[in-house]
Amino acid sequence: MGLKYEPLVTESLAKQISETIRQAIVEGDLKVDERLPTEPELAARFGVSRPTIREALKRLAAQNLIRSRRGPSGGTFVNKPDSIEAQDSLINMTSLLTTMGEFDLPEIAEARRELELICVRLAAERCEPEHLERMRAEIEIQKNPDLADQDFCASDVRFHRTIVDATNNAMLCFMMSSVIEAVQPIVNLIVFRFWDRDKTVSQHERILSAIEAGNADKATEVFLEQMDDLQQRYAKAQALRDNK
Structure with a gap:
């Protein structure tokens, strides 16, 4: 049975076309709510078949860059990016890559330490x-001695998410979603067996006190102390993994 080249060629063309249109959207050549040419018009302009155009448009729709509307005033239009959907997509992809081992614990620890330090x-x-x-x-919540490990981890994530939100910087909040809401929950569940809850709660109280007082130096000092403790837990968890 011979190789079938046509599907690969079609896919490549569709990908090129979708990337061309995507670039036009990113650069502002195509404006939000602007109507795209019809499928026959696009096929004629790119010199390809209508199925290839449909595949290209499907790719763009999957990225939420375009939307379709039926009726006399219908067609395909450029979408306004949705930051919440983009953030959810970032969180999901980062979670997937983390669980697949794309990032190792030292990389995660370093990234979180440096990025959240700015946020604190x-x-x-x-x-x-x-x-x-x-x-x-x-x-x-964290002071409850009967709190399950998973619930303590979730509360820890929410505490640090609030620190990020308190920066009142939309770009930082977007970027840190992948660190705090995607990576931190996974890592917490890896290292929780080495967790000193009382010490963590005390650190959270001191961070809160320093932030409330507007003392950035003290807040970062306590945060770095907590990150050093976390680094030790990472090392213990990694050693346990290596010995298995």
Whole structure:
């Protein structure tokens, strides 16, 4: 049975066309809500078949870059990017790559340490009362001696997510979603057996106190202390993995 080249060629053409249209959207040559040419028009302009155009449009729709509408005023239109959907996509992809071993624990620890350090400092400068209350609420949850390990890990994630939110920087919040909401929960469940809950709660209380006082230096000092402890837990978890 011989090789079938046509599907590969068609897919390549569709990919090239979708990337061309995507680039036009990214660069602003195609505006939000602008109507694209019809399938026959696109096929004629690119010199390809309509099925190839349909495949290219499917690729763009999967990236949420375009939408279709039926009726007399229908057609295919450029979508306005949705930051929430993009963030969810980033979280899901990062979670998948992490569980597949794309990133090792030292890389994760280094990335989180350096990125969240910025967030802690900004939180001390910009934190609002609502953020302080959210952090207090999580600390109270963490003090419950009957709290399950998984629930403690989830509360820890929410506490640090609130620190990120307290920066009031939309770009940082978007970027850190992959670190805090995708990677941290996975790593927490790996290292929880080495967790000193009381020490973690004490550190959270001191971080909160420093942020509330607007003392960025103290907040970062305690955060780095917590990251050093976490690094030790990472090392123990990695050693346990290596010995299996």
